[in-house]
Amino acid sequence: MKKTTILGGVAFIAAAVAAGMLWQNGDTSADDVADNQILTSQPPGAADAAAVARGKYIAIAGDCVACHTAPESKNAFAGGYSISTPFGGIFASNITPDKETGIGNWTERDFYRAVRHGKGKEGENLYPAMPYNAYVKVSDRDMHDLWMYMRSVKPVRYAVPETNLGFPYNIRLAMMGWNLLFFKNSGFKADLSRSAEWNRGAYLVEGLEHCGACHTPKNLLGGDRDAWLQGSNLSEWHAPDITANSYTGIGGWSEQQIVDYLKLGSNHVAVASGPMAEAVTNSTQHLSDGDLRAIAVYLKSQPDSGTRKPQPLAADDSNMKMGANVYSANCTACHNSDGKGIPNLATSLAGNPALQAEDASSIISTILQGGRGAVTQGNPTSGAMPAFAWKLSDEQVAAAATYLRNSWGNAASAVKPEEVAGKRKVLNLPEQMPAH
Numbered sequence: 001m002k003k004t005t006i007l008g009g010v011a012f013i014a015a016a017v018a019a020g021m022l023w024q025n026g027d028t029s030a031d032d033v034a035d036n037q038i039l040t041s042q043p044p045g046a047a048d049a050a051a052v053a054r055g056k057y058i059a060i061a062g063d064c065v066a067c068h069t070a071p072e073s074k075n076a077f078a079g080g081y082s083i084s085t086p087f088g089g090i091f092a093s094n095i096t097p098d099k100e101t102g103i104g105n106w107t108e109r110d111f112y113r114a115v116r117h118g119k120g121k122e123g124e125n126l127y128p129a130m131p132y133n134a135y136v137k138v139s140d141r142d143m144h145d146l147w148m149y150m151r152s153v154k155p156v157r158y159a160v161p162e163t164n165l166g167f168p169y170n171i172r173l174a175m176m177g178w179n180l181l182f183f184k185n186s187g188f189k190a191d192l193s194r195s196a197e198w199n200r201g202a203y204l205v206e207g208l209e210h211c212g213a214c215h216t217p218k219n220l221l222g223g224d225r226d227a228w229l230q231g232s233n234l235s236e237w238h239a240p241d242i243t244a245n246s247y248t249g250i251g252g253w254s255e256q257q258i259v260d261y262l263k264l265g266s267n268h269v270a271v272a273s274g275p276m277a278e279a280v281t282n283s284t285q286h287l288s289d290g291d292l293r294a295i296a297v298y299l300k301s302q303p304d305s306g307t308r309k310p311q312p313l314a315a316d317d318s319n320m321k322m323g324a325n326v327y328s329a330n331c332t333a334c335h336n337s338d339g340k341g342i343p344n345l346a347t348s349l350a351g352n353p354a355l356q357a358e359d360a361s362s363i364i365s366t367i368l369q370g371g372r373g374a375v376t377q378g379n380p381t382s383g384a385m386p387a388f389a390w391k392l393s394d395e396q397v398a399a400a401a402t403y404l405r406n407s408w409g410n411a412a413s414a415v416k417p418e419e420v421a422g423k424r425k426v427l428n429l430p431e432q433m434p435a436h
């Protein structure tokens with residue numbers, strides 16, 4: 001055989017493999033199990049009550065409301081909330097059963113294709129701000145119940161503003177490339193070497209609850225890096241390492257502590273605030289105890305992120321001294337001189353894994369703008385922390401953060417004043433007020 005034909009053959013096989021990959025990646029045949037006649041605008045009947053109730057639980061677990069409802073709006077699922085990405089804002093759609101502005105004209109199959117494969121009604125690619133790369137793992141049965149629930153939702157006429165990203169992100173077809181690189185087109189497969197409880201936890205964390213959307217670090221294109229649940233920057237916030245690592249992760253937490261955090265919004269160490277407070281309030285507090293336990297079992301089994309505790313900074317370091325002064329004057333009323341805080345109200349700063357992460361974003365943002373713990377049925381009077389942006393300088397905030405990261409057994413890198421200045425800008429907060 002001549003060399004050219006061999007090469008030609010190789011090229012042909014390569015092209016065939018590439019075409020096969022493209023086809024497999026865009027394959028939505030798993031959604032063909034769904035009905036393609038009845039429209040979402042047709043309300044469910046009395047006989048469907050059980051499916052609708054199950055579907056409501058699925059919608060809560062998937063936290064669809066979080067993105068698909070505009071802030072302060074009473075119109076659940078009517079869209080209009082802009083999700084900020086490094087590429088620009090992406091508006092979440094109206095997914096109420098309104099025929100003109102929502103998904104009233106969609107069939108069950110159209111709905112499955114959007115949720116599990118990121119395809120719009122006409123087959124166009126959705127942006128991965130819609131977490132279909134997680135929802136691809138949702139089972140047929142849960143999809144069916146979810147759709148039945150969506151049919152029971154009040155239709156709202158509201159046209160969501162059009163998403164307009166800059167070139168080349170405005171080209172929806174370009175998402176085909178993104179999908180090829182980062183979308184794993186396969187449903188949930190149980191790991192038979194693990195317990196049913198572990199698999200239930202995996203199904204929820206990897207699929208419906210899309211915990212990795214926030215907790216897994218991203219590459220420049222917004223795809224998951226190969227560091228599942230090892231912690232990720234969300235601009236003002238840091239979604240911490242939630243692997244079994246016992247320094248920055250939750251390896252030192254018992255299953256019960258994880259369950260409490262997700263159900264009450266706090267345990268004796270941490271208090272959920274910011275984006276996690278929303279996730280707890282909207283979603284995890286409503287999960288059954290069995291499901292929360294399953295999530296805890298799964299998280300506790302996740303491979304250690306590998307972070308290792310350094311030596312803490314010495315107490316006579318000049319930043320540490322400044323930090324100790326700032327702390328004793330401003331923080332001890334709630335967090336105590338031993339850093340232990342007030343159980344279930346004010347975060348324990350001592351022995352708190354998330355506060356020792358390399359990324360100190362949440363600490364800086366909280367000191368600058370204050371905060372509020374998650375409000376839940378189990379803990380309705382959550383604690384609040386005042387803002388210090390007006391009171392403390394960038395140096396003082398950095399010193400306080402450095403101090404709490406290196407006291408009471410904690411150890412982590414020092415926080416620089418420039419980082420605090422940067423956060424002030426992002427958060428649009430004023431400078432320290434001049435003393436009179």
Ligand code: HEC
Pocket residue numbers: 058059062063064065066067068083090091092093094095102103111114115120121125126127128129130131135163
């Ligand atoms: C993290 C935010 C986020 C969550 C959570 C989320 N979505 Fe979305 N969804 C979006 C965004 C953003 C879009 C629009 C994407 C685009 O314009 O390409 C979208 C689009 C859709 C669409 C397509 C609508 C259309 O008109 O094209 C459907 C259907 C949908 N989502 C259903 C759901 C359901 C059901 C859930 C819960 C299981 C859910 N979404 C959870 C962000 C989210």
Ligand code: HEC
Pocket residue numbers: 205209210211212213214215234237238239240241242248249250258261270271272273274275276277279284295352353354355362
């Ligand atoms: C919208 C983004 C987002 C989603 C989705 C999300 N988290 Fe979080 N999570 C965060 C942020 C941010 C924090 C830090 C909160 C703070 O500092 O108070 C956090 C904190 C946590 C913590 C506390 C860790 C510690 O050391 O204090 C746990 C545990 C956790 N999340 C688990 C989960 C699980 C399990 C899921 C899925 C069910 C999930 N998160 C979904 C953003 C998110």
Ligand code: HEC
Pocket residue numbers: 271272273326327330331332333334335345346347349355362363366367370371372373382383384385386388400401404
């Ligand atoms: C009036 C009580 C109060 C005071 C004073 C206070 N805090 Fe807090 N702090 C809280 C509460 C409540 C929370 C939990 C809610 C939250 O995270 O917003 C918290 C949370 C925190 C967190 C955790 C942030 C995260 O990632 O979730 C840090 C760090 C922190 N405080 C540092 C400080 C520092 C430093 C000071 C002094 C400059 C201070 N606090 C003063 C009540 C207080």
